[in-house]
Amino acid sequence: MTGTDRTQIEPPQDHGPVVILVGAQMGENIGAAARAMMNCGITRMRLVAPRDGWPNPAAEAMSSGALELMPPVEVFATTAEALADINHVYATTxxxxxxxxxxxxxxxAAEDMHxxxxxxxxxxxxxxxxxxxxxxxxxxxxxxxxxxxxNPGFSSLNLGQAVLLVCHEFMSAGDATPPKQLPTGDSAPATHDALVNLYERLEDALDDAGFFRSPEMKPSIVRNLRNMLGRAEMTEQEVRTFHGMISVLAGRRTGHD
Amino acid sequence: MTGTDRTQIEPPQDHGPVVILVGAQMGENIGAAARAMMNCGITRMRLVAPRDGWPNPAAEAMSSGALELMPPVEVFATTAEALADINHVYATTxxxxxxxxxxxxxxxAAEDMHxxxxxxxxxxxxxxxxxxxxxxxxxxxxxxxxxxxxNPGFSSLNLGQAVLLVCHEFMSAGDATPPKQLPTGDSAPATHDALVNLYERLEDALDDAGFFRSPEMKPSIVRNLRNMLGRAEMTEQEVRTFHGMISVLAGRRTGHD
Structure with a gap:
């Protein structure tokens, strides 16, 4: 989950919410909040009466570069001033x-914001x-x-984590990534025909090797094998690899018998 | 979002996933991960070859008490050993x-885990x-x-944040909290009858005060007022407060005219 590809983002076209930290004390937490915002593509931060003033070197160090990539943080004396141009305000508690x-x-809230x-x-x-x-x-x-x-018995989040969870929900609500996918790289998923061909090849090799000791059990064993191999959702390349395994195993067995 | 109610939780009846940190370097990150897990009601942590050994005082300090509330962390030399009793493994990358x-x-993944x-x-x-x-x-x-x-231009998460996001999705997937609710405290939501009564009272007071200068506009102004006040979803108590405001304002106006 860690990564190092912290390349320069495009000039922000950010239509997300403005994040306003009221009375933040630790620069480190402001920096962690900025990093969390940027992780989620949210770039506009305002501060109301930050305890240690602004700019804050501890915040910059902790932001891992996020503060440099964001539009300048705006600082206000009161919450009402920071909200002057906002239409809808969400308070986290x-x-x-x-x-x-x-x-x-x-x-x-994320859906409401969108x-x-x-x-x-x-x-x-x-x-x-x-x-x-x-x-x-x-x-x-x-x-x-x-x-x-x-967890009601352990609900204390630090500021950066709270900002991360809320911003991540905003990003997720607008995200179209399918919840599950199977990337097959250069190879395509195998066709049904190629799979049945593989199954039959395997079953023939097993037959030759005396695997099906009881003929009346063979149909159900074959069904179970096909179910198991079907769940693997093989690619064309993997089907070829499997054919190769059968050749080698069946060949070696013949060679040693 | 910060809070202080870090009361002792019940003995964990945790059926959530086991969280396994492989080769974690900083004790602080192990502690932040433990805190994030406990925030989400997930209590079983395993470590594979932690750089600084175990136990780790920096981890305990950073966990804000989470490590004391969790079952003892289990330490393994290899990932395969840590996975020995697991049926389904998710790798974060x-x-x-x-x-x-x-x-x-x-x-x-959270839905799949559930x-x-x-x-x-x-x-x-x-x-x-x-x-x-x-x-x-x-x-x-x-x-x-x-x-x-x-954000593809800024996707680097620290370990504790990654654990928080994944664990929080697990918790959210099993959470039945309605996405939006209006708690009305000791007062009940006002009945329609009480609202119409308030609207009529207000409209009469406005009429007496000469608010509706153009009689043909009155119906649409009244509709607009009722729409606006309806959106406030008043409680019974708030209806009473509003009646009080009308009385005082109408009374004062009469007194000064």
Whole structure:
């Protein structure tokens, strides 16, 4: 999962949400958040009253280059100022707040963001400070709350991880990668004809070698073999390799008998 | 998103995948991985040839208590030994491998794991070392590959983040939290009757105050007001508050006219 291909991305055409960190304390966490955003193709970060000011060398070191690739981080004195141009605001909170406000999972929020962004709205996600989270007055500025369902006995996420999960849900909601695929490289998946040809070749070789000791059992054994080999979803190349194995094994056996 | 409720969890009844870190170098990353696992209710960790041996104080510090809550981490010399009792193995890789093997997204893999676990299979997820990832021989031991779709220009995840994303998909796939809900606390959602009563009260007060200057426009203005207020999905308590606002505003206006 680690990798080193950190090539320069194209000038960001980012229509994702703006990520706003309110009162972040550790530069390292701001950097980790920037890295997580960039992993998910989200590039616009705003800071409200960061404890150690801005720019912050610790943030730059921890961002693994993400901060250099993003548009400049914008810094604001208050949450309301950071939200001035935003149409729909999501506040992330770990604990229930005594507020009547829609509560979304990160996945539900991601779908909501895509819908709003498609219809021209500008969205933002608020993340609170490391220990205390968002103040209730900040949550009250938001239209929706995002709460990530986690192990209730161990739900403490650090800031960078929280940003990663929320941003990753946004990226996944817009991702068309099929959940399962079988890349076959230069070789094509084998045709049914080639498979049956292989099965028959194998069954003949097994027959010659005396594998089917009880003739009445042969049909069910053959079915089981075909089921097993069918599940392997062989490529044309693998069918050729299998033919080669049969030749060698059957040949060697003959040679030594 | 940060939080402090790190209470003791129940003795783990964890039927999730086993997480296997192969050749992990930094104790900090092992600890971050343990924390991420525990966030997602996954508690069984195995290590293959960890560079700095085991136990590792840096891992314990970084796990925020997760390692103490998990069953003891098991350490093996080889990947094959760590996989001995496993039925289905998923290998995480950042880059395509020249292997004909099913490639799943983390989400696709999560659903596959739940299906297999329900039918009694024991599953495991392999994560490689920080820089190099998994060796091809380790990937060849797996039945499936997990690749997380990320920003192709910035796809480098650290080990703890990779474990978090894969484990979180497993947790989400088994999670029944509705993607959107509106908690109304002690107050119930207002009935339609109460809403119409409020609308009429407001419209009467506006009428008395001369708000509807053009009588022919009144019906469409009223519809617009009702649409706007309807979207607020008020609770019974909020309807009462709104009545109070109308009383005060209408009363004050009368008092000053």
């Amino acid at each position: 770990a604990r229930p707040r005594d507020m009547v406000k829609h509560v979304l999972t990160a996945r539900g 819908t709003r962004i498609k219809s021209g709205e500008k969205t933002a996600i608020l993340f609170g400070a490391e220990r205390s989270g968002l103040a209730n007055d900040d949550v009250a500025l938001a239209q929706s709350i995002i709460t990530i369902p986690l | 950042a880059r395509p491998r020249d292997m004909v093997k099913h490639v799943l997204t983390a989400r696709g 299906t297999r676990i329900k039918s009694g299979e024991k599953t495991a997820i392999l994560f490689g070392a920080e820089r190099s990832g998994l060796a091809n021989d380790d990937v060849a031991l797996a039945q499936s590959i997990i690749t997380i779709p990320l």
